[in-house]
Amino acid sequence: MNELLCHPxxxxxxxxxxxxxxxxxxxxxxxxxxxVHGKIAxxxxxxxxxxxxxxxLWRHSCCELFVREKGAEAYHEFNFSPSGEWxxxxxxxxxxxATLADxxxxxxxxxxxxxxxxxxxxxxxxxxxxxxxxxxxxxxxLAVIIEEASGxxxxxxxxxxxxxxxxxxxxxxxxxxxxxxx
Numbered sequence: 001m002n003e004l005l006c007h008p009x010x011x012x013x014x015x016x017x018x019x020x021x022x023x024x025x026x027x028x029x030x031x032x033x034x035x036v037h038g039k040i041a042x043x044x045x046x047x048x049x050x051x052x053x054x055x056x057l058w059r060h061s062c063c064e065l066f067v068r069e070k071g072a073e074a075y076h077e078f079n080f081s082p083s084g085e086w087x088x089x090x091x092x093x094x095x096x097x098a099t100l101a102d103x104x105x106x107x108x109x110x111x112x113x114x115x116x117x118x119x120x121x122x123x124x125x126x127x128x129x130x131x132x133x134x135x136x137x138x139x140x141x142l143a144v145i146i147e148e149a150s151g152x153x154x155x156x157x158x159x160x161x162x163x164x165x166x167x168x169x170x171x172x173x174x175x176x177x178x179x180x181x182x
Contacts, residue, residue, distance in 0.1 A: 088100040
């Protein structure tokens with residue numbers, strides 16, 4: 001697991017640690033695990049519901065994935081809500097792009113929660129996102145947005161740019177996965 005850092009301009013009172021991991025499987029999928037540690041009951045966590053496309057999930061508690069081929073400008077963003085909702089976006093370069101509201105992407109999302117920990121697991125079929133992602137070296141940004149019951153938001157990422165939270169910033173793509181070779 002990789003420790004995610006809380007953005008200094010948006011600290012959390014209720015969460016003391018967040019971690020995330022990403023592994024590319026032999027089947028060409030990306031297995032993600034996000035783990036939030038703290039007073040889970042003091043957070044605003046969306047209730048479980050059906051898996052479906054959601055909108056503006058980043059305004060509440062959600063886990064995020066940013067993925068691109070290493071060195072490329074184009075990238076994809078996924079949002080995974082503990083409710084089971086998800087969203088995906090394609091960008092041709094920094095914050096320029098269109099929504100990918102495509103049911104065929106259909107990532108699998110599972111959530112496990114206890115008093116002190118919330119774990120979200122997601123499985124993304126890389127070939128459905130971009131066939132080149134199955135084998136190419138990838139750069140990933142892993143991030144989590146936490147909404148507290150009080151309404152405050154905290155932003156967690158592998159690496160933060162200076163200024164306000166910005167998970168789209170090139171420096172946030174801080175986890176690299178090697179090219180898949182036979």
